Amino acid sequence: MSQPPLLDVREFGLEFRTRGGIVRALEGIHLQVQKGEIVGLVGESGSGKSVLSYAMLGISDRAARVTGGSAMFGGMDLLAASEAELADLRGREISIIFQSPRTALNPIRRVGEQLQDVLRRHAAAPGADLGRSLKERAVQALRDVAISDPERRLAAYPFEMSGGMCQRVMIALALACRPSLLIADEPTTGLDVTTQAAVMDLITGLARERHMATLFITHDLALAADYCDRIVVMHAGHAVESAPTKALFATPRHPYTARLMSSTPGERSSIASLEPVPGNLPDLKRDDLPACRFAERCERVTDRCRRERPLLDGAAPHGVACWHPLTEAAPRRERAHA
Amino acid sequence: MPEALLQVEALHKRFPVGGRRGALLHAVDDVSLHIGAGESVGLVGESGCGKSTLVRLLARLLDPSDGRILYAGSDLAEIGAERFARHPQRAAIQMVFQDPTDSLNPRFSAREAIAEPLRLLQGLSAEAAAARVDTVAQQVGLPLALLPRYPHQLSGGQKARVGIARALAVQPQLLILDEPTAALDVSVQAVVLQLLAELRRTLGLSYLFVSHDLNVVRLLTDRVAVMYLGKIVEVGPSEAVFRAPRHPYTQALVSAIPGQGPRIKLTGEVSSPIDPPAHVCRFHGRCPQGEDRCAREAPLLRRVGAREVACHFAD
């Protein structure tokens, strides 16, 4: 890649100071998102994927402390930025959409007002016809997310709208100012399969149209495979593998990735063929965590894995953080589109 | 054909809706279904299709508006939900819930939760119940050391096992599973699914397996029923239904599974379940194959080969 990535995270570490101990939520994270690229951040609960995205936006919990590394966005240092600079960034350059649309919308304000709030906050300059132009832009934002009859919907309250429509409004809010990076944190978890497909089509359609970088956070590897250009797999606060989608599924190199794939029911699975990931997520409060946090669950573990943390090569197209990566192609599992 | 363990005939459930006087929401509309002994039947459909309501009717947590639920020769629908709690046949039909956290009383330890049905439904003494709790905990792979713990001290997978143990404790014949793995992580889900398959094999249970995850349903069921807006639109052997769905809705559903290739997009608004007109197909308006006939004559569930399909064009 000749041009620098839009989002460039290197060796990023984060911990939480809690009453129960220090939770080492993230360690040594490498993540790059190019302009216009759709990257899937895949991991189970506790992997740190949401924590990472909140840290990028500066909306981490108060107990969070950055322990190292850097996070650059378009040349700007996110970690050194002031709250005012970050506030300018949020909504205008980087937007985030969450899992539950009803909790993301203010229930006592009309949809149009909420849209105009965002637009006004990031408006270039106040002008005489700001009011009118805001309203027009709000209508356009709703139209962009395929909401029918947008003029009438401006005056609606969230409770008057269905869940699916609230989701679209939330997407409209996030994209109103045309950010260059969209973070989608589990936007379709809990949705029906057809609604999920419609929402993902909407998001990725807009992303392609506007050449907008997207970081798509999910626990559903199959869903990420359908929509993302590249996938980064996370486990217990580490980024363990990063590869273009096709390559990841053709040859998963990290044992965890391979196990994730084999434990997800697919078209040709049978009960017997499911191979769950053994063991449990390590407790991130421990002082004696092995250097590779998958060590205690891995069948290929050696002493080196416990002592020395394998590094993810950010520059390589297919990077893996493992001392003994898999080399054979993934057996059998053909995907319809691969 | 295996003898039917549970036979559902023309089941209806209508809820009064505020607003217009007498308006009724048809959550379950003329559903007939049978589950054989030792058979695993899947129930799929999207939110709002009525599967949660149907499942609660069959588990006798709700009373139907009309219809019969025949089990071992008697109509369970005649016994009110509240009274059924103390009926001798209560133990025969048990349920595993979707959210393991929500389905456990936060003030009951795991042992207390599993023992309760044993004491109430089978009248076991404290010692007998404790022994049975140990047995069933081992069956579901729950370490005995975890039994004194409270739900907030257990992981998601462990809570799921407690829920399954509680349902199995009284040795039911039919186990209704309402999205039992939906709230679990992928790796835990795999373990629980394998456990469920194993238990069915060793205990000879029947399952009614409700899920929105079609891949999971495909793995664990012999037959599957697809619901849409309160009606069953297709029933048939699981593998066949997924490989070659015949109802347009089932086709759209299957095509929407990630990795299935080109998606059939459904356009149009979902019809309202409130006072639906009886002569119009529920899927009309969104159906890619809709014709005038669909608005004049609602299709009935009819036999097409090894399946039943409610569509005029499924042949």
Added chain:
Amino acid sequence: MMNAETWKHIRHVLGENPVTLAAVALFGLFVLMAVFGPALVPYDPLASNSAMALQPPSAAHWFGTDALGRDIFSRTVVATRLDLGIAVSAVAASFLIGMPLGLAAGFFGGWWDRIVTRLSDTLMAFPLFVLAMGIVAALGNTVGNIVLATAIINLPFYVRVARAEANVRRSAGWIEAARLSGNGDARILAVHLFPNALPPAMVQVSLNMGWAILNAAGLSFIGLGVRPPTPEWGILVAEGAQFIVSGEWWVSFFPGAVLMLAVFSFNLLGDALRDIFDPRRRT
């Protein structure tokens, strides 16, 4: 219920927060005063001695004496039993009647809910102290009627707390699971819902105890309720009210201070009780 695990949890809760420990200690002190006080006081609380009237606090009379020469310290300590007794009985009555009503209203909804809510709303529409005054004035000046009046005016709090809990939880999975396990309605209310409604109810209990004492003291202060010469904190404050201006501050001050401390300790106790009863705080 009280097994080793529970004691360990209680000790943990007490140790966690020094305020909690202080509140429990204070409360313990008041209970001891109520139980053993009358046997241990230096003077007979009813014995008057005109020669010693209105003496300031001294080594012989720690809190001084009142207009009739009675030892204020003895009277204050002896009053603890009466005040605490009134508070505990009134709150217990409110709790035992209000909780089941509220649980049933929240769980069943429908007519049950409407009737109970209307009743509760009606009670709450009155200024509570005025209502208590009305009840005592109508029924007569006895300790029993103070307890009754206090119990009635506190009912709505328990009804509300119980109703809210039952309403939220009635569609919870574990309620459905309880039905599947063979629980009829009554058992669900008693065994499943009631224990879950306890933590917030416990906070109410301790707050109510404080208010009940204030209520009883207030009623006695204005002449309704407990009649002199029975020692009761409200009466003691009333008796000293006229002497504040003339400089004999101790007659009202000490009973008033003890009253304040008692209410204070009950309020602090609320959080401690909730922590003890909430299983989620167990580690």
